[in-house]
Amino acid sequence: MKNTMLLHSGTSQWGLAKFRLLAVAAVAAILSLTVVPKANAGPVVLPNRALVNTWFETNNVPVTATCPAAGCTSPNVPLFPALQIVCPQPAGGTCTFYIHLETDDFLTISDQGRFQFLVGGAPPNPGPTFPGGFVIWDNRDPNSAIAFPFSHSYAVTASVTNAALNQVWPVAVKLSCIDNAGTPPGCKTATMLSNLEVGVYLP
Numbered sequence: 001m002k003n004t005m006l007l008h009s010g011t012s013q014w015g016l017a018k019f020r021l022l023a024v025a026a027v028a029a030i031l032s033l034t035v036v037p038k039a040n041a042g043p044v045v046l047p048n049r050a051l052v053n054t055w056f057e058t059n060n061v062p063v064t065a066t067c068p069a070a071g072c073t074s075p076n077v078p079l080f081p082a083l084q085i086v087c088p089q090p091a092g093g094t095c096t097f098y099i100h101l102e103t104d105d106f107l108t109i110s111d112q113g114r115f116q117f118l119v120g121g122a123p124p125n126p127g128p129t130f131p132g133g134f135v136i137w138d139n140r141d142p143n144s145a146i147a148f149p150f151s152h153s154y155a156v157t158a159s160v161t162n163a164a165l166n167q168v169w170p171v172a173v174k175l176s177c178i179d180n181a182g183t184p185p186g187c188k189t190a191t192m193l194s195n196l197e198v199g200v201y202l203p
Contacts, residue, residue, distance in 0.1 A: 006041075006067050007190070023080060027085060030057065032202070033201060040056070041050065044126040044157075046096055046126075046157065047129070049201035049202065049203070050094075050201060050202050051095070051199055051200070051201055052088060052095075052200045052201065052202055053199075053200050054197060054198065054199045054200070055083050055085060055104060055198040055200070056081055056195070056196065056197055056198075057080045057081075057168065057195075057196040057199070058193075058194065058195050058196070059079060059080055059191075059193070059194045060122065060192075060193055060194075062130060062161045062190050062191065062192055063077055063175055063190060063194070064077065064079075064080050064185075064188065064189070064190040065077040065175045065176045065177055065188070065189050066177070066187065066188040066189070067177070067179065067186055067187060067196060068186040068194045069070075069179070069185055069186060070179060070181050070185035070186070071179055071180075071181045072179050072185075072186060072187065073176065073177075073178045073179075074117050074122070074176045074177045074178070074187060074188075074189070075176065075186075076174035076175070077173055077174055077175050077176065077177045078133050078172060078173070078174050078175075079101075079103070079115075079173045079174065079191060079196070080172075080173065080194065080196055081193050082170040082171060082172040083170070083171045083172075083196070083198055084135060084168045084169075084170055085108050085168065085169045085170070085171050085198055086166055086167070086168055086169075086200070087160055087166070087168075087169060087200065088123045088161050088166055088200070089165075089166070089167075089202070090162065090165050090166060091162050091163055091164050091167075092161065092162065092203065093161070093162050093201055094159060094160065094161045094162070094203045095156040095159075095160050095162075095194075095201065095202060095203070096157065096158070096159050096160075096169065096201040096202075097119060097124070097157070097158055097159075097160065097169070097170075097198055097199065097200060097201070098155065098181070098197075098198070098199040098201065099117060099119070099124065099155060099156050099157070099158065099171060099173075099196070099197070099198050100116075100153070100154075100155040100197040100198075100199075101115060101152075101153070101154055101155070101173055101195070102151070102152070102153045102194070102195045103151070103152050103188065103191045103192075103193065103194045103195075103197075104149040104150065104151055104152075104191065104192040104194075105137065105148075105149060105150045105151075105152055105189065105191050105192070106145070106148045106149060106188075106191075106192070106199075107138050107141070107144040107148075107150070107187075107188075107189045108144065108145055108176060108177070108179075108186075108187050108189070109141075109142060109143075109144055109145045109146075109182065109187045110140050110142050110144065110180055110182045111139075111140075111144070111176050111177055111178060111179055111180050111182065111187040111188075111189070112139040112140070112177060112178040112180060112187070113136070113137050113138045113139075113144075113175075113176075113189045114134050114135065114136050114137065114138060114153060114175070114176050114177065114178070115134070115135045115137060115152075115173060115174065115175075116132065116133045116134050116135075116172075116173070116174040116175075116176065117129055117135065117156045117171075117172075117173055118132045118133050118170075118171070118172045118174070119158040119160060119169055119170075119171055120160065120169045121167065121170070124156045124158035125158060125159060126157060126158075127157065127158075128156065128157065129155050129156055135154050135156075137150070137152045137154065137189060138150065139180075139202055140180055149192055158171075171198050175190075176189070178190040191197050
């Protein structure tokens with residue numbers, strides 16, 4: 001009986017120690033989730049930026065994105081040739097790009113129109129954009145084709161860090177649409193007039 005009691009007591013102590021370890025691990029996990037923010041979560045402040053130069057690009061030729069099937073997503077069609085923006089810093093230096101797009105647009109009835117912003121082939125950070133660098137400018141509007149042309153303005157911010165002196169960062173803006181399974185199937189969107197501004201700020 002004595003040996004049995006000792007075994008039982010040792011098992012209880014081991015179980016209590018295991019419980020304490022699990023509790024500590026759980027608290028640490030909760031704290032880590034609380035302290036570490038998600039990317040692009042909430043306001044991001046980038047103070048004391050100085051404007052170095054500004055790049056502009058315009059287009060008065062219609063750019064069209066389309067797809068034919070119900071529920072389809074069109075290809076992402078460039079609105080302009082990608083601007084080759086220089087960050088005038090050494091390797092390890094940073095720049096901030098302010099990217100501002102203004103357009104007149106057309107969209108088929110009740111579908112979704114989107115812009116995609118990419119800097120160096122990646123979504124701008126901190127943006128803001130939805131995943132993939134997308135911004136939705138109209139969605140499920142039954143009067144979208146009637147209200148043509150829409151005028152839209154949207155801007156994103158991108159912080160970049162050079163891997164080489166005076167690194168070139170391609171800035172691309174693309175157009176696409178998604179069919180919301182309406183009638184007729186498929187979607188079509190187009191821009192008539194477009195203007196793009198990219199301001200380069202230090203740091």
